[in-house]
Amino acid sequence: MSGRELWADGRLRAAWASRDWPTLIRRYRALAGISQQRFGELVGMDQGYVSRLERGRARVTSEDVVARFVKGLQMPAELGGVQNNSSVVWDPPAELRERVAHAHAVGRMDLRTADWISRVLAEHRRAEDEVGGRSLWPVVRSQLDAVTQLIPSSSGESADRLMLLAAEHAHWLSWVSWQEQRRGPALAWIDLAHGWAVDGGHADMASWAQRVRAHYSLQQGDPVRALRTAEAARYVGARPLSPAAEAVAVHQAAMAAAALAERDRARRLADEARALALRAPEAEDRPGWLYWLDPLRVQLQAADTAYACRAWAEAASGFKSALPRLEGYARDHAYYRARLEDAERRA
Known part of the structure; x- marks a missing residue:
């Protein structure tokens, strides 16, 4: 595996974004299967200095290092603009809109870069549960810059x-903003995602952006708006x-219908959602x-709807049978474990 290929790993990218050198060195060496000696050869350092960096007994203070x-680790170009994430700028900058406004100009572009960034974003989605969205934020923002810089040509x-x-990047940034209690930026990013999806003719992403907005509305205690937005997403x-x-x-x-105590309607919609989802059981679908x-x-979504409809025994049964298969997803496991315990207490 080449050095560039290793950089698809979300935890490695998060370590770079935070300038966490011990983690970066350990993670890179583990992925590449190399010694400290070989790592030092790649970056032009002796093994002793690499060892001190990896143990946190030395710091990187020189831009030359x-x-x-x-250079030595073959870092992808889109990571070059990543700054230390100690001061996150949450709001979308105006220049992103300007770049996208100039789309469809005559010119040529490097589709290989787009393919690479698309693949890496998929890895970030999976890594976010482990390393946290805030850690990956600077990386995804830098990737979005790389994407929008390609659009004018x-x-x-x-x-x-x-x-x-x-649009996929903007959605991810919206979701992380929401988790970080940055409501305004979250809405701004999801609006960008929706607009870019519509402009590009991507109905599935445009629908997803509206669905996310509906989720936000429901979390904010506005089920009427959530239901209206979710229905429009179809x-x-x-x-x-x-x-x-x-x-x-x-x-x-x-879920919005259940919050409005329209339980029969919620049940019908839940059955419809389940039938639709089971038509695409494989990831490639x-x-x-x-x-x-x-x-x-x-299955978990069906249990969630039952929970929202106060069908406690049915919800508990659904959560209980699914939880053992969620062991690799710590955040989701904790969420559904809490729902299970609450449903069992109420049943």
């Missing part, structure tokens, strides 16, 4: 493809949605950002 890491299908990739353009994209919109509508919607998650 940083440059050696960049793109045209036709290439520009549309980049619009989708930009009808975003002339093209039909994929089964998985429609399934998550319908499930969100079911779903949009990339819905990689998680496998049959296990479909």
